[in-house]
Amino acid sequence: xSEVIAYDTVGRKFIQKEIEDIYDGEIILIRSDNSGDPYDxxxxxxxxxxRQKKERSSIWKNMLKNYSLSxxxxxxDLTNKLQSFNVSRHPNTIKGWLEKANxxxxxxxxxxxxxxxxxxxxxxxxxEQILSSRDDVIQVRRxxxxxxxxxxxxxxxxxxxxxxxxxxxxxxxxxxxxIVHIETFVDELEVSPSKIWQMQNLDTV
Numbered sequence: 001x002s003e004v005i006a007y008d009t010v011g012r013k014f015i016q017k018e019i020e021d022i023y024d025g026e027i028i029l030i031r032s033d034n035s036g037d038p039y040d041x042x043x044x045x046x047x048x049x050x051r052q053k054k055e056r057s058s059i060w061k062n063m064l065k066n067y068s069l070s071x072x073x074x075x076x077d078l079t080n081k082l083q084s085f086n087v088s089r090h091p092n093t094i095k096g097w098l099e100k101a102n103x104x105x106x107x108x109x110x111x112x113x114x115x116x117x118x119x120x121x122x123x124x125x126x127x128e129q130i131l132s133s134r135d136d137v138i139q140v141r142r143x144x145x146x147x148x149x150x151x152x153x154x155x156x157x158x159x160x161x162x163x164x165x166x167x168x169x170x171x172x173x174x175x176x177x178x179i180v181h182i183e184t185f186v187d188e189l190e191v192s193p194s195k196i197w198q199m200q201n202l203d204t205v
Contacts, residue, residue, distance in 0.1 A: 005029040029177040036173025042144035056133035067120040085115035105134045
């Protein structure tokens, strides 16, 4: 089920509603932009151990990066090395592993992480421990997505109508939410699924 943030004119607050329950005249919020990673900031507030869990979940990337640097390997070299352990990926995918902060697990994680640990000659942490930390990170970030609504400002109906967007600011990040007033032909409103309010997708490539 997909939910969207809507304004409850009776309770005078923002609430989460199923998309199929949205009707003419309602006001909804659609995430239009991010600066930084607000999900990480909220996750850190929800779970004091979140930062350590995230570091453990992505330790495989540090292993791979350090191995590549210490052996002076190019991305193509690293691709070939992994191929020798039966892990086939495009060089751009491996480049993304090393450069994208929000990639916390590769596709086919059990097989791929086992190969990375063997290639880099690391025995700790184990694949199971890395995956356990990954699951913890996903769970906390999922909870953080649901908590965003608590950080929305308290606005009257007329104040909302006078705005085009609402910004939620954190110490190191920002979420910009576009205000959409659902008019008569609501069934013709086209919104990209990635823009409808929901948890930000985590890369698993």
